[in-house]
Amino acid sequence: MNNLTVFNDHDLQFMMQAIALAERGRFTTTPNPNVGCVIVKDNRIIGTGYHRQAGQPHAEVYALQQAGALAKNATAYVTLEPCSHFGRTPPCANALIDAGISRVVVAMQDPNPQVSGQGIARLRAAGIRVDIGLCAEAAEQLNRAFFKRMRTGLPYVQLKLAASLDGKIAMASGESKWITSSQARQDVQRFRAQASAILSTHVTVKKDNASLTVRYDELPSEIQTIYPESTLRQPIRIIIDRQNQLTGDENLFHQSGEIWIVSQTQRQIMPINCQQLLIPDQPNQINLQLLLKACAKRQMNSLWVEAGAHLAGALIEQDLVDELIVYYAPKLLGHNAQDLAVLPHLTLLADAPQFAYHSVTMVGNDLRCILHRQP
Secondary structure (H helix, E strand, O other): OOOHHHOOHHHHHHHHHHHHHHHOOOOOOOOOOOOEEEEEEOOEEEEEEEOOOOOOOOHHHHHHHHHHHHHOOOEEEEOOOOOOOOOOOOOHHHHHHHOOOOEEEEOOOOOOOOOOOHHHHHHHHOOOEEEEOOOHHHHHHHOHHHHHHHHHOOOEEEEEEEEEOOOEEEOOOOOOOOOOOHHHHHHHHHHHHHOOEEEEEHHHHHHHOOOOOOOHHHOOHHHHHHOOHHHOOOOEEEEEOOOOOOOOOOHHHHOOOOEEEEEOOOOOOOOOOEEEEEOOEEOOEEOHHHHHHHHHHOOOOEEEEEOOHHHHHHHHHOOOOOEEEEEEEOOOOOOOOEEOOOOOOOOOHHHOOOEEEEEEEEEOOEEEEEEEEOO
């Protein structure tokens, strides 16, 4: 039940603070959702918390610890339905009941089938008033990748591209360092840091000698303030290498963090910190649908894709891209340069994949366009 009429200005204020708290966990909580909680009594905040890392206490627990005995008959504002099951931590619904909370305002119901209304039902069965739907749109956006995995069994896919004004990603010779500015490349680090995994190909690894890691010293200072370098998580790097052409000597393998090699045949020797994922082929390429499903089964909420025109085009053609992030440099490379995406099966304008602009931002001298896929 959605009781929108019960919300007042104070409710909105406290829920927005809970959402701001939840956002602080977006670099570390995967595979869990980002959740914030604010506990209020007599219109005064007595406890706050957010989920910081998988396996650690949830937002409600931190807020209740801060509120202490004052939590009795207080109101809890939570950005996502409190959990009702025993996972790596006890149920938060039970903690709220035991603390004597009298009202819980929930931004939205959790689509996780282990929760999915059960936490709300448990609270109401204990006599707690539960109001749902305040700031639901903001809460949905906060955990869009987690929700997509729960609802579809696929991760949220962000495809990053860097191009000239005429939509070219490299000269005909393959030269591409650097089309975009250093500010744009630093901006990419923030997106990488939020991703569960980074997807690329052996071609990109070989051509750019890419490490595909998060470079801490290039993150914005406000992120470094919240997250010491020792606590920041490196996304899993997933490299498509159908014919096992990577040797293990590439720069990629000399960085910390987990690596998956996706191929169609078993490797005889695996580099350290690597595991292999065997995915059947489609003609001339890995079955991308199966690859994404395998990632979701391994609790990856989001994939950040940095690769060439062929993988970019294949993901777009198969309607597997949720979001395009394109950095346009103010330069022209000419008709002989390499295209942004290879779409070999597109022949009619009516069939062209369509995206909607979400935001357009200057980053250094470049233009960053974020676009969402249109159904």
